[in-house]
Amino acid sequence: MRTGTVTEKLTLTMGVLLLSCASDHQVSPWGAARRPPLGAYVAPPDLDAHLRAIDVEADELGLELEVELRGALPRGGGEVVLRGYASTDALGRRTSAVRVATPRGVVMAAGPLDSGRVDRSQATRLVPSLLPGAAPDAAEPLGMFRSGSDLNRDGAPDIVLSNEAGELEIWAVQPLGAARYAVELATPPRFALDVDRDGTLELAGRVPVKGGDPIAPDLLDVAGFEGGRYTHRGDAARAFHEARARADDNGPGGKRQEPPKDDAARLRRALEQAWHAALAGRPEKETLAALDREPVPPGLQPAFAAHRARVARVAATDAAGKEGPRGAGDAPTRPQGASETPDRR
Numbered sequence: 001m002r003t004g005t006v007t008e009k010l011t012l013t014m015g016v017l018l019l020s021c022a023s024d025h026q027v028s029p030w031g032a033a034r035r036p037p038l039g040a041y042v043a044p045p046d047l048d049a050h051l052r053a054i055d056v057e058a059d060e061l062g063l064e065l066e067v068e069l070r071g072a073l074p075r076g077g078g079e080v081v082l083r084g085y086a087s088t089d090a091l092g093r094r095t096s097a098v099r100v101a102t103p104r105g106v107v108m109a110a111g112p113l114d115s116g117r118v119d120r121s122q123a124t125r126l127v128p129s130l131l132p133g134a135a136p137d138a139a140e141p142l143g144m145f146r147s148g149s150d151l152n153r154d155g156a157p158d159i160v161l162s163n164e165a166g167e168l169e170i171w172a173v174q175p176l177g178a179a180r181y182a183v184e185l186a187t188p189p190r191f192a193l194d195v196d197r198d199g200t201l202e203l204a205g206r207v208p209v210k211g212g213d214p215i216a217p218d219l220l221d222v223a224g225f226e227g228g229r230y231t232h233r234g235d236a237a238r239a240f241h242e243a244r245a246r247a248d249d250n251g252p253g254g255k256r257q258e259p260p261k262d263d264a265a266r267l268r269r270a271l272e273q274a275w276h277a278a279l280a281g282r283p284e285k286e287t288l289a290a291l292d293r294e295p296v297p298p299g300l301q302p303a304f305a306a307h308r309a310r311v312a313r314v315a316a317t318d319a320a321g322k323e324g325p326r327g328a329g330d331a332p333t334r335p336q337g338a339s340e341t342p343d344r345r
Helices: 005-010 040-041 048-061 235-249 263-281 286-291 298-320
Strands: 063-071 079-088 094-102 105-111 158-164 166-172 177-180 191-193 202-206 220-226 228-229
Touching: 048 079, 048 094, 048 298, 094 158, 094 166, 105 166, 105 177, 202 235, 220 235, 235 263, 263 286, 263 298, 286 298
Parallel strands: none
Antiparallel strands: 063 079, 079 094, 094 105, 158 166, 166 177, 191 202, 202 220, 220 228
16 A cells, blocks of 8 residues: 655644643643744753653652653654553542653653543553554553554654543654544544555454344444555555455355355345445445345344444445544544644543
8 A cells, every 4th residue: 555655744733742841740732832932943852851851740640650662753853752651540440641752842641531521532541562453452562563663654653542442543753743643434443454464554443233233243444544644445445345345245265155044144244245345435326225135024124224324324425535424333533633632631
């Protein structure tokens, strides 16, 4: 697949964080300013000083260091240090925080979330590495796809974060800031795959299935890195879905599979085939017409209708080339807002 360049990455909106120690010694974003002052560019680089300031803040907040990773900035920009912390909030819940420093400043400060915060969707946990096909786990040994390395081959180090629901974010690091990559996916990414075996990971996610669902289709989506973002409309993702759509028609060696004898299994296969066909870019009417030819027993009609509606939304979204209606379990992951950087709270 074609990867973005450092220039493309720099065109992303940069959420800039600099070292700012208030009376409570908290490292925080650069206020409401959209860019750092000129002095930030000419000040002597001092990575150790920024790390000491983070140490002071971590002690004040009761943060315990769990992992520290180091990487290299592009064009001889020096070293970048990534730190993942853990703590316990006032309600006894386990919380996490991430701090990232370069010689020019503290470029990321995410978490810990306040105990009274209702919205827990912010990603505040550092994922040390991604293992293809596995859900991220901080206890896993570091693999080749590690935070602090260039995960998508665009020339700059990347950071993988996750939130309490296990949804992933990938951020680009530059000497004076960090920017979140946009992700176009039919369901939030929770793990990674190398679907085209090129050594670069694609983000992946599955539509969650409620317990007791009589059909329970496996609706998987992937997003490859192309044009400076992760997208399920790129060549790698399209090829993956086309292969899956064909595999549902044909068994090993291209032989036609025997139709399932069980109605639930038959409808499951039909839904999975339609899902992958829609994401492969096949015509919407053709995809839905194939589904509508399936006989559905009365006991399976409610579940089938819900899954068909989800496939229809994906097909319509792809046909229109823009985001469709958002529904439970299939809300797309959107790009980070302009000039927004993860904050401490």
